[in-house]
Amino acid sequence: MAWSALILPATAAAQEIAEQQTNAEAGLPEETSEQSSPEASDNEREVEFSADTISYDSEADVVTASGDVIMRRKGQLLRAETIIWDRKSGAVTADGNVRIIDEQGAVLYGDNITLTEDVREGVIQNILLVLDEGGRIVANQGQRDGSEIILNEAAYTACAVQDSEGCPKSPSWQIKAVRVAYDEEDKTVRYEGARLELFGLPLIPLPGFSHPIDERNRSGLLVPNGRISQANGLEYSQPYYFALAPNRDLTVTPYVFSDVLPMLQTEYRALTERGAYQLTGYATASSRIPVGSREPLSSEEDFRGYFDGVGNFQLDENWNISSSIRVATDRTFLRRYDISRDDRLRSTFRAERIDSDSYFSLQGWATQTLRVDDPQGQVPIALPIVDFRQRMDDPVAGGQFEFRVNSLAIARTEGQDTQRAFASAQWDLRRVTPGGQLVTLTAYGRGDVYNSDENALTQTLVYRGTEGFQARAIGSVAADFQWPFVGKAFGGTQTLTPRVQLVATTPGQNDDIPNEDARAIELEASNLFALNRLPGFDRVEDGLRVVYGLDWNLQRPGLRIDANIGQSYRFNNKSDVIPEGTGLAEQTSDITGRTDVRFRDIVKFSHRYRLDKGNLSLRRNEIDATIGSRRTYFQVGYLRLNRDIGEEIEDLQDREELRVAGRVQLDQYWSVFGSGIFDLTDAQEDPTNFSDGFEPLRTRLGIAYDDDCISLGLTWRRDFVSIGDAPRGDSFLLRFRLRNLGI
DSSP: OOEEEEEEEHHHHHHHHHHHHHHHHTTOOOOOSOOOOTTTTOGGGEEEEEESEEEEETTTTEEEEEEEEEEEETTEEEEEEEEEEETTTTEEEEEEEEEEEOTTOOEEEEEEEEEETTSSEEEEEEEEEEOTTSOEEEEEEEEEETTEEEEEEEEEEOSOSBOTTSOBOOOSEEEEEEEEEEETTTTEEEEESEEEEETTEEEEEETTOEEESSSSOOOEEOOOEEEEETTTEEEEEOOEEEEEETTEEEEEEEEEESSSOOEEEEEEEEEOSSEEEEEEEEEEEEOOOOTTOOOOOOSSOEEEEEEEEEEEEEOSSSEEEEEEEEEESSSSHHHHTTSOOOSEEEEEEEEEEEOSSEEEEEEEEEEEEOSTTOOGGGSOEEEEEEEEEEEEEOTTTOSEEEEEEEEEEEEOTTSOEEEEEEEEEEEEEEEEOTTSOEEEEEEEEEEEEEEEEOGGGOSSGGGTOOSEEEEEEEEEEEEEEEOOEEEEETTEEEEEEEEEEEEEEOOOOOTTSOOSSOOOOOOOTTTTTOSSOSSSSSOOOOEEEEEEEEEEEEEETTEEEEEEEEEEEESSOOOSSSOTTSSOSSSBOOEEEEEEEEETTTEEEEEEEEEOTTTOOEEEEEEEEEEEOSSSEEEEEEEEEOOOOOTTOGGGOOEEEEEEEEEEEOSSSEEEEEEEEEEOOBTTTOTTOOOBSOEEEEEEEEEEEEOSSEEEEEEEEEEOOOBTTBOOEEEEEEEEEETTSOO
16 A cells, blocks of 8 residues: 555544554555644644554554655654554654755765654664765764754764765864754754764864864864964964854964964954955064165064955946055065065055946055065155046047046155156047958047155166156147958968058157156067057157068968068167167067967967067077976976166166976875975176176975865965065975865
């Protein structure tokens, strides 16, 4: 006899079963309508049975269901081979492949379970609790009390216990405890007498430990970190996380060192309706050596610290406000405590309004230098910077206008102050001819006003300009012609595009204008066809010139190659405002180009170069290459600037540098990795450099283990350069992360 989807009030269930069983024995048809009862409308006590056979012992008042039995009550589902329901005591006993599924989707497995009839309380043997969020708990014995499941001699893990082929495997980590309590409503697991096991080895005791299993924020300890360094000795940090609200949290991390005083880090984060912000601070007291000094550490302890704040707020669909504050007490704090390797800290503020045709920004920034021999008083503070742009279509000739107004004020505490304002208009017209040529016509006009004082405090003479008010007007016209040719080649499609540009610019009156933003001059492929190839606005490349080049592109399945090369010729004499060695000073420029190659996801190669126009020697040679997959790869970066620019222009000195990095995946989980940065500059390239041409700056070597639920790593790093109280030497970092633990 088969029974399915039989829903009955608990007090009437046995009577209904008995009557249907009697009718069946007498050969009468089964009745499917519910029995009338005063309690029939009591939904809280409804029981739904599904089984192959159901029998009722009227004398003992016991219901027995056998064969793939399913019992539902108050959102709880009990499934077993046999279920016996004693109506007198209210006990429900389940045997054989027992499973209980709660309202949240958690599944509890057991050999033998004795519960109350509402499936909310009882005793369970040989338990496996599979949580809907992915974790699982096993125990010898436990009991259920309402929404809480208490397990004895239990173990929890969030790791997979089967490999990709379905074979059983031991979890990478698990938490074993004398007693584990899981709260179904609070979604929290609490432990008594717990310890963390890694790869079967009991390592870390966890007294009073608890953690959530869902994605909600919960307060508690986070994973600690350990390090050994030359500057501070043995280091241990233990973060504690405070869940202040669903949208706000605070992390407090004390650091303890064997050789210096402790340090405290705090990080506060908040998410609002308009945006988000984060505040981070470090504080300690330690002795220090001033940058550039060779004296030993002082015995006096000074307050040292660092503050980093960042925020971004979208006020409406057009307005956005963002800001950042970065400041340190001294130049070596971040490096000594291995917080950051930045050599400058910039604090910024920006308010922007953007729509489809206009842009407005009000911004400012200040920089704290951390570089050796870089005086803070010479570092500029820019406030305010105002920029407005408006685009509109040309109703007469076609094309598009862009109008721009910009102002900038730069101040220095011990240096030159400069204010600048300009207004400009630019017209662009792009057309494709019937023959497939792309023609771009440009007209540009700008008027500048400058004011500067204390110009003599600027060390580089060509950057000073003339003190007081200066004004100039600039006008440019340009015509750009591109003619792409497309055809089949090398099993793919190639595009060959010759390009010619003619530019005429009025004299720029550069000598009297202070140079604040056009100092890093370098001819390269990215600016070869720019209207003004000098960066910023303070310097203008004037006169008449022609620029010519060639672009080539090849695409075939799995392979893409992009290459370009070009040069320019100026019809007037060489420019006095452009330094020798930048590739632009002479009438005929150097040859510049770039090549990018990508083969599937295995090879990424980029080469940027500049060749001397006379002897074709490399003046700029920059290579970045990656070979391999995401698991095993090798990266190399090389840069050589051989410009032979005079020592009086400190921004453009020659240098040579090599960067290498790689990772080798040893097996499915283990890998080794390493990297290094090497200074290859010698005295011939830079007279101020005393290196022999090969000086390691920093190297790193490590080993890592990563699987679905744990990440371990040990890294050895060596710094070869001492800066103040951040000495050269070795440091070791132990990385330890448990995934899916909910913390």
